[in-house]
Amino acid sequence: MREFETYILPNGIRGIHRQVRSSVTHCALVVNAGSRDELKGEYGIAHLTEHALFKGTERRRAYQVNCRLENLGGELNAYTTKEDTTLHATVMRHDFSRAVELIGDVIFRSTFPERELKKEREVIADEINSYKDSPSERIYDDFEDLIFKGSELGHNILGSKSTIARLSTDELRSFVKRTYTTDQMVFSSIGNFSVNTARSVAERYLGGFDATQREYERTSPLAYEPFALSQLRHTHQAHGIIGTRGYSISDERRLPLALLVNILGGPSANSLLNIELRERRGLSYNVEATYTPYSDCGIVGIYFSSDHCNAEECIALIEREVDALRHTPITARRLSIAKRQFVAQMAVAMESNEGYMLGAGKSYLLYKDIDTLEEAYKKVMAITSEQIMEVACDSLGSLSRLIYTR
16 A cells, blocks of 8 residues: 555545554645735735634634634644645544534635734734744844845745734735635545545535636746845844755755755754854854755755854854865765764654644645655665765855844
8 A cells, every 4th residue: 555645626626645543633734825925015914814714714703613623622723834824633533524624614714804803913913023032033034035035935924013904804815815726735634544535525525615726826036146244133142044045845956955954954963063163162052054945946044143252253163164065075974874863853753643744745735746754765865975065066155144243
């Protein structure tokens, strides 16, 4: 039996299911619509819409939406990213159909009543205030805004308080109509029942809605000039990001770049930057490298925080480590350890059925296919030191920099 089985509903929603031995079932509807699909003047509407999905439908009031699964001991949650919105549920196996019915009701029949929107605007305003008080989070958005200047990928997901305050019910409905189209949806499930059962339930509660198709194309970011900027933030510590554009999620070089970034500043204590900046020199307690691939591009960022007097030394050391990766092959032993660590991190991330289900849903949405864990492991173990050097030279040659100072 294949690890995942797939199907297509009559209205174009794609389905993916994995049968496992468990009394708990996880399912999600992944919609290929996020903050990069917002129009100018409505920044933050994707996130506000996600909040407002829980606030009433044509059949249910807000409290009925919230209590439907909780009264059964289940959960219903949602989140928004730059490129997608996901509504996901966890229930006992025998409540699977109830979860799917509720997801369909919320996605396709939400009414976004003004009285509830007012409450959610206040909730999001608090989120924005909290985010502004966290320079370690805010600097990532500021950096992306510069890296993707002029692109819808640049602005942060929360939007601004002034924009959120004036977004109306009609504007949310218009956003959903334009972006939540059935050709851009995947229903993902994992539980102790067959794909035929999954398909039957999904067809009953999701497949009966009208088929719709997206009528616009996303615009890829234009080329950008590398920059080195400092911003006065009066922070207790210096915060900085050094980075650049990265490969898209469909680029064959994505996996070697992900491994390279993990070697440089991944979560393991033996990452190059953690050893150099924290363990050896005691300059920074927080240093990490991240790589986020999007559908048509990506971003690589190396974040650090330090005392203001140590910021320049941190920058110099980070750039030195990056330069070494571009010009010196990684030893066979170092690469072997790095690959084993990376594979283990992938396995841990996918250990929970819920995480596996969500990852598979997004992968199927973007690729129309998914790799099994075994296939992903084989690809990682096949990466060579020459590939690591190639992607280091190609993607980390011209770095940009943003520093918060006082």
